Amino acid sequence: MSNLLSRREALRAFLFTAGALALPQWSFGQEASSKATPPPASTGVPKVAAATLGERLTLLTNAGGNVVVLTGDEGPLVVDAGVPAMGVALLAEVKRLSGNPNATLINTHWHFDHAGGNEAFARAGARIVAHRNCRERLSKDSVVEFLEMKAPAAPKIALPTVTVSDALTIHANGDDVRLSAVAPAHTDNDLLVFFAQANVLHMGDLYFNGIYPFIDYSSGGWIGGMVAAAEKALSLVDAKTKIVPGHGPLASKADLQGYRDFLATTHERLAKLLKQGRTIDEIVQAKPMQDFDEKLGKGFLPPEKFVRCTALGLQKHG
Numbered sequence: 001m002s003n004l005l006s007r008r009e010a011l012r013a014f015l016f017t018a019g020a021l022a023l024p025q026w027s028f029g030q031e032a033s034s035k036a037t038p039p040p041a042s043t044g045v046p047k048v049a050a051a052t053l054g055e056r057l058t059l060l061t062n063a064g065g066n067v068v069v070l071t072g073d074e075g076p077l078v079v080d081a082g083v084p085a086m087g088v089a090l091l092a093e094v095k096r097l098s099g100n101p102n103a104t105l106i107n108t109h110w111h112f113d114h115a116g117g118n119e120a121f122a123r124a125g126a127r128i129v130a131h132r133n134c135r136e137r138l139s140k141d142s143v144v145e146f147l148e149m150k151a152p153a154a155p156k157i158a159l160p161t162v163t164v165s166d167a168l169t170i171h172a173n174g175d176d177v178r179l180s181a182v183a184p185a186h187t188d189n190d191l192l193v194f195f196a197q198a199n200v201l202h203m204g205d206l207y208f209n210g211i212y213p214f215i216d217y218s219s220g221g222w223i224g225g226m227v228a229a230a231e232k233a234l235s236l237v238d239a240k241t242k243i244v245p246g247h248g249p250l251a252s253k254a255d256l257q258g259y260r261d262f263l264a265t266t267h268e269r270l271a272k273l274l275k276q277g278r279t280i281d282e283i284v285q286a287k288p289m290q291d292f293d294e295k296l297g298k299g300f301l302p303p304e305k306f307v308r309c310t311a312l313g314l315q316k317h318g
């Protein structure tokens with residue numbers, strides 16, 4: 001574990017993370033991004049891409065985690081704010097879409113590639129809504145142990161001012177936006193955000209579509225919670241729901257069901273190996289998820305890191 005990273009170093013690390021996570025979005029050719037322009041490879045600075053999700057809903061990509069914007073007379077409602085360096089660009093895109101700077105911003109969780117743009121939005125007057133543990137974690141120096149990274153406390157202005165511990169509905173722009181907290185899963189501060197009228201569900205990092213998920217055990221996450229969260233999400237959606245993952249292309253209920261089954265299989269296999277007394281190194285060497293590597297192992301976490309991280313988290317959870 002390195003010393004406390006400077007703000008610049010932390011930002012670079014998160015940008016690297018975001019860049020790695022953004023790549024799969026451009027290789028799946030999903031419907032929602034087909035109209036979008038891929039980022040310029042030469043400049044190193046990605047360009048925010050927009051795709052229509054519904055009459056008033058837009059998906060913004062390439063700024064960190066996937067961002068959803070609901071526009072209307074009552075001001076834009078934005079889910080997630082990308083990495084810090086993309087906050088200003090995202091805000092400009094939101095203003096372009098809505099013509100209204102009076103934004104409400106929801107953080108699906110505290111990670112830098114989802115809450116990193118908070119400061120830019122807050123300086124423009126946005127109200128920020130998040131899980132109460134998200135505010136807690138953002139307000140102090142935090143650790144993402146598996147990535148060997150410490151994130152410095154966010155400036156006060158970037159902290160959420162409305163916090164949720166169970167559920168909250170925001171009625172805005174003709175939609176009912178239902179926020180549901182889940183038990184610790186990817187972190188201990190994940191929210192599901194369901195646009196009831198548009199029938200769109202933003203799952204934040206409770207869903208990595210097409211790649212192995214990162215489960216931040218140092219923020220309270222664990223594989224059993226991921227299974228439960230996927231099941232809760234399944235209870236909210238129907239066959240027509242558009243499901244926005246934290247990273248990766250749009251998904252359907254059938255995709256989410258497959259993801260839930262994969263998570264449950266992972267939990268079962270790793271729990272069995274731990275129960276047999278295997279060490280984490282032995283579990284990694286056993287390649288217990290090998291049958292999923294071809295499909296999911298080419299993203300942010302290669303197979304051995306996914307197994308190591310998830311097994312460590314399960315071991316710590318007990």
Ligand SMILES: [Zn+2]
Pocket residue numbers: 109111186205
């Ligand atoms: Zn995350």
